Amino acid sequence: MAHLVVPGEPDRRLFSPPSRHAVLADDRLSADAALRTLSSGVALLWRGDFPAARRLLDALARRLPSPPPDDFARYRADRARRARLLSLLHAPLDPGYVVPLRRAPDVRAACTGVYGPSDVPAAVPLRELLGVLSAAEWRRTGVEVPALGARIHPHYGVFAPLRPEYVDLVAAAPLPGTELAFDIGTGTGVLAAVLAHRGVERVVATDASARAVACARENLTRLGFGERAEVVRTDLFPPGRAPLVVANPPWLPGRPRTPLDHAVYDPGHRMLRGFLDRARRHLTPHGEAWLVLSDLAEHLGLRTRAQLLAWIEAAGLRVLDRTGTPARHPRALDEADPLHRARAAEVTSLWRLSPQR
Numbered sequence: 234m235a236h237l238v239v240p241g242e243p244d245r246r247l248f249s250p251p252s253r254h255a256v257l258a259d260d261r262l263s264a265d266a267a268l269r270t271l272s273s274g275v276a277l278l279w280r281g282d283f284p285a286a287r288r289l290l291d292a293l294a295r296r297l298p299s300p301p302p303d304d305f306a307r308y309r310a311d312r313a314r315r316a317r318l319l320s321l322l323h324a325p326l327d328p329g330y331v332v333p334l335r336r337a338p339d340v341r342a343a344c345t346g347v348y349g350p351s352d353v354p355a356a357v358p359l360r361e362l363l364g365v366l367s368a369a370e371w372r373r374t375g376v377e378v379p380a381l382g383a384r385i386h387p388h389y390g391v392f393a394p395l396r397p398e399y400v401d402l403v404a405a406a407p408l409p410g411t412e413l414a415f416d417i418g419t420g421t422g423v424l425a426a427v428l429a430h431r432g433v434e435r436v437v438a439t440d441a442s443a444r445a446v447a448c449a450r451e452n453l454t455r456l457g458f459g460e461r462a463e464v465v466r467t468d469l470f471p472p473g474r475a476p477l478v479v480a481n482p483p484w485l486p487g488r489p490r491t492p493l494d495h496a497v498y499d500p501g502h503r504m505l506r507g508f509l510d511r512a513r514r515h516l517t518p519h520g521e522a523w524l525v526l527s528d529l530a531e532h533l534g535l536r537t538r539a540q541l542l543a544w545i546e547a548a549g550l551r552v553l554d555r556t557g558t559p560a561r562h563p564r565a566l567d568e569a570d571p572l573h574r575a576r577a578a579e580v581t582s583l584w585r586l587s588p589q590r
C-alpha cells in the first residue's frame with residue numbers, strides 16, 4: 234500500500250481523495266482486475282507507462298454501464314458513482330508537478346496554474362489530471378465567439394461559451410440604454426464583453442467564483458475593455474441600479490458536485506430566483522432585466538414554464554418579450570446519450586423583463 238498525498242492547492246474542493254491508500258499498479262494489470270480493485274473502494278497508484286494508464290481509464294469507462302435515461306436524479310447519481318470509481322485511478326506527481334512515469338506529458342505549467350506551486354510528492358486522479366491538461370489547452374487556444382469577432386479564453390472550472398446561440402441572443406436584443414449594465418454571474422466575462430462591444434459605456438460584472446472573476450478580468454482586459462468593465466466577486470448584484478441587468482444562471486436545478494457544476498447546477502433555483510427577486514431593486518425605472526435560460530430543465534421535468542412565469546410575476550416583473558432559438562450543441566447529439574430527447578428539443582431563450590408598473 235502506498236500513501237496518497239494530494240497536491241497542496243488553494244481550492245481543496247478540487248480534490249476529495251476517495252481513499253488514503255492505494256495499491257501500486259502497472260501495465261500488467263488487466264482492466265477487469267483493475268475494475269475489481271476499484272469497485273472494492275481501493276485506489277490504484279499507477280507506476281507503468283502513462284499512455285497505458287489512459288488506455289486503462291478508457292477500458293474501465295467502457296466496462297461501466299450507462300446511466301438510466303428515464304430519471305434525471307438517478308442519472309446524475311449514477312454519473313457521480315461512475316466518476317468516483319474512475320477517480321480512484323491515480324497518477325503520481327513528484328514535487329513541482331513532474332509525472333514520474335514513462336512517456337508522461339509535461340503537466341508542470343497546467344498544474345501550477347490550477348493548484349498553485351507544490352513542493353511535496355502527491356498523487357492525483359488521472360481523470361482529474363487529464364481534465365487539467367485539456368483545460369490548459371483550451372485556455373491557451375480559446376473559444377471563438379462570433380458575436381465578438383474574437384476569442385474568449387476559459388480558465389479551468391469556468392463555464393465556457395461553447396454554445397453561440399445564447400451569446401447571439403444578447404448580441405441582438407435592443408439595448409434599453411448604453412450608460413451602464415450589470416452582468417450577473419459573468420463566468421468568462423463573455424456577456425459583459427458583448428455588451429461593451431455593443432457600446433455600453435460601463436459594465437459591472439459579478440461572479441461568486443474566484444476563478445471566474447480572474448478569468449473574466451483577463452478576458453475583458455485582453456479584449457481592450459479593461460477600463461470600461463469592472464469585475465467584482467460577490468453574490469449576485471453589485472450595489473446600485475442600472476438600465477440593464479443581465480444574467481445567464483446555471484440552467485438546471487441540482488446540487489453541484491465539482492467546481493464546474495456550480496456553473497451548470499443551481500441548487501433549488503437559488504441564482505435564478507435571486508436574480509428575479511432582486512432585479513427590481515437594481516433597475517432604473519425604465520430598465521430591463523435580461524434572463525438567458527434554456528428550457529432543458531422543463532424537458533427533464535425539473536421545472537415548469539408556469540413556475541417560471543409565476544416567479545417572474547412574484548418578483549414584480551413583467552415579460553416584455555421572449556426570443557427563443559433551438560439550442561446548438563457543441564458536438565452532434567448522440568442518440569445513445571440518455572438526455573438525447575431533452576437536448577434535441579431544447580430551446581434557449583432571452584427573456585426581456587421590466588418592472589411592473
Ligand SMILES: C[S@@+](CC[C@H](N)C(=O)[O-])C[C@H]1O[C@@H](n2cnc3c(N)ncnc32)[C@H](O)[C@@H]1O
Nearest residue numbers: 392418419420440441442468469481482483496
Ligand atoms: C451558466 S454560467 C454563465 C456564465 C456567463 N455569464 C456566460 O453566459 O457564459 C453561470 C455563472 O454564474 C455564477 N454564479 C452562480 N451563482 C452565483 C451567485 N450567487 N452570484 C454570482 N454568480 C453566481 C457561476 O459561477 C457561473 O460563472
